[in-house]
Amino acid sequence: MDQESFDFWKFLAGTGMFMWGMHQLESAIREMAGKAFRNGMQRFTSNTLSAVLFGALVTAVLQSSSLVTLMVLAFLGAGVLSLRNAIGVMLGANLGTTMTSWIVATLGFKMSVESISTPFLGIGILLYLFFESRIKLRNIGLLLLGFGLMFLGLDFMKTSIEQIAYQLDLQKIAAFGNFAFLVVGIVVTALIQSSSAMVVIILSAMSAGMIGLHQGAILIIGANIGTTVTVGIGALGGTADKKRLALSHFVFNVATGLLVFFFVDELVDFSMRAFSVEDPLIELVMFNTLFNLLGIVVFFPFVPQYENWLKKWFAESEPKGFTQFIKNVSPKVPDVALNALEKEIQLVFDRTLNFIINVWDGGDASQDGMSIWRKILYKPVNLMDEYHQIKSLEDEITKYQIALQEESLSVEDSTKLTALQLALRTLVYSAKDIKDVMHNIRDMEDEEDRAVIAVHGKLRNYTMDFLDVLEDYMKLEKVPEKAPDWIGENAKQYKVWMADLYQELKVQPIEYPISTLNNVIKQVVSGLDNLCSAVIHWKHLKKDVIDIGR
Structure with a gap:
């Protein structure tokens, strides 16, 4: 490949900015939405169904499944939330996190990303720097800064990938079959520690014509499985319930991913016929949503048994000490x-x-x-x-x-x-x-x-x-x-x-x-x-x- 045709550092910078933007966004939301999240958690997670719906809604609004995971673990430890309802919230969070791909597909590739990012960055940086003593304004600045970095990183990734659209020979990967794309999705997501960033990369590759809809769908499945590595790393050295929730996330994503993988062509074709979507980017995010929704439908009836099975694990990791909460x-x-x-x-x-x-x-x-x-x-x-x-x-x-x-x-x-x-x-x-x-x-x-x-x-x-x-x-x-x-x-x-x-x-x-x-x-x-x-x-x-x- 001609090295001059692909600005690797621009692509890397774009990925970094997108992930850093997500991190800043998460920090701001954690400061601003803590009490609202707690009140909502206490009010709307009385049963597993409401917990799933709450998890989906709050993740879609907060745009951070990792933040929701952190909150759920905290409430689980504090005794506010049972393990069963925590599982429900996490199932819903998997669905809610697909909102990121909808935003990227509908805005990131339909409008000038630079025109979106610069107002966010300008106002956000000024608020963050000049209102440091005003916590609310500072957090709003951090929130805007996070959005601005996300959109700017998206633009960097998209334009750098477009430069190699006609240079990359995907036949070498396709020769190994669909399984090769699944492995690529898992490995890359595990390495960059962000399923949202991986989805942006996949959408960018599709927009540039590097991959087709079916290949993008398989990469999405791999990204959903690969993101369990992030939660797993976060659970290392953690409490028993934290490890159980990480195991729950892993089993759910892997089982759902493998189930859909073997019927990916049929599911993609069904989605195209049922919703009559002509835009392949919208079709891909539609598939992503259906994929996670299918997992919830399959797992939901078995949540009580799932909870009992999880409680048998990691007994040795029960927290030590005299404190209880x-x-x-x-x-x-x-x-x-x-x-x-x-x-x-x-x-x-x-x-x-x-x-x-x-x-x-x-x-x-x-x-x-x-x-x-x-x-x-x-x-x-x-x-x-x-x-x-x-x-x-x-x-x-x-x-x-x-x-x-x-x-x-x-x-x-x-x-x-x-x-x-x-x-x-x-x-x-x-x-x-x-x-x-x-x-x-x-x-x-x-x-x-x-x-x-x-x-x-x-x-x-x-x-x-x-x-x-x-x-x-x-x-x-x-x-x-x-x-x-x-x-x-x-x-x-x-x-x-x-x-x-x-x-x-x-x-x-x-x-x-x-x-x-x-x-x-x-x-x-x-x-x-x-x-x-x-x-x-x-x-x-x-x-x-x-x-x-x-």
Whole structure:
């Protein structure tokens, strides 16, 4: 081939610009559509059919199946979406992503691509550079920039391929049969990591007369199979559900692709007769849509069985650690990550309350027939295990919070993250306050002195009642304008306890160390103060975030 007749670097630049444009478009949409996507996901994926329709619609609008995949994985990990409905969304996303080929076929080859790309690029770059502090305008600029790069890359690929339209001898490939075109489609898509870019290359080759409709259809099938490599690479080292979803994508695309491959001539001929399309480019994108729609029709009735089969895989990749939600959610999706983080704080809250209750009630060590020595030796070990689990949760959540801070957060999300960090910190402080005196509380249970028994009873009853109040407050749907003054109430109660204790000492001295009693009272009050501070930070953060949003 005459090297001067084909500008390889122009073709490579065009491919790069198209893929980079898709990447910028995806970044902008992720920032702008996160909450809308989450709300839609929660509302419109109640069953598998609605999940398929939602996946198709949202992918067609967002123009990024990889973005939809990332969101689905995040919601799957956060427990918002079941594996079955996640499969449904992914099936729909395969159909929705064909919208890219429709845009390219109807606009990219019918209009001046340069005239489309330059306004997008000009306005997009200016917005991105001069409105960096205005997040919404900056993201709009990034969105326009992404579209502009996509169209300009399309033009570069199209014009460079047209130069070799009459130079390339496809008979060498055709001599190996249809299977050769299938392999080319798979390999090239796997290498460039973009089925959308591959579809553009195929359409460009068809527009230049390099390949026919049937050959283009086979390349499209190969591109659909090759794109599973991208998802597979993304799942490497991921969680079990992430790998299961990648396997689901692989099995669906390969099975559908091979099924259509063996009947490709019949399907193309049927499409041409049924829709009477004369434009081969439109015919090809029509085939692409029918191909993916056929796959959904074939797979849809078997989704429940498909889900059960997938759950048998990758058990060894189940996320490790004490957290239940954040380990399955990427910090790259801040809106979803924050919701998972809030669920994790609820877990810490429940564990902290459980730990405090066990300290006062003795937990397993209070079983009838257990000797006093076994109580002393056995229960603290279990309590320390509980405390260390809380600390382990804190470590995992803190690492996640740090990773989340690296993302581009809105003021609203930053405020929410800060409040959750404070809630976590004060919850752990509360557990530590009680942990530091739990051995003293154990000793007080076995004392026979009337004053020590009285102090123990007052502290225990007050603590249990206080925990009930906090739990009821956590259940409130409408947050009061002003947070309760629990810390002030605790301070008053502390003074009453101390006054009662010293009044008791005037009547009857005790052998139990007074300093220990003072310390226990102080630590219990401090623990309750930290606990209520955590609830206030957490419960009132939603009201503060709403005010900021206004």
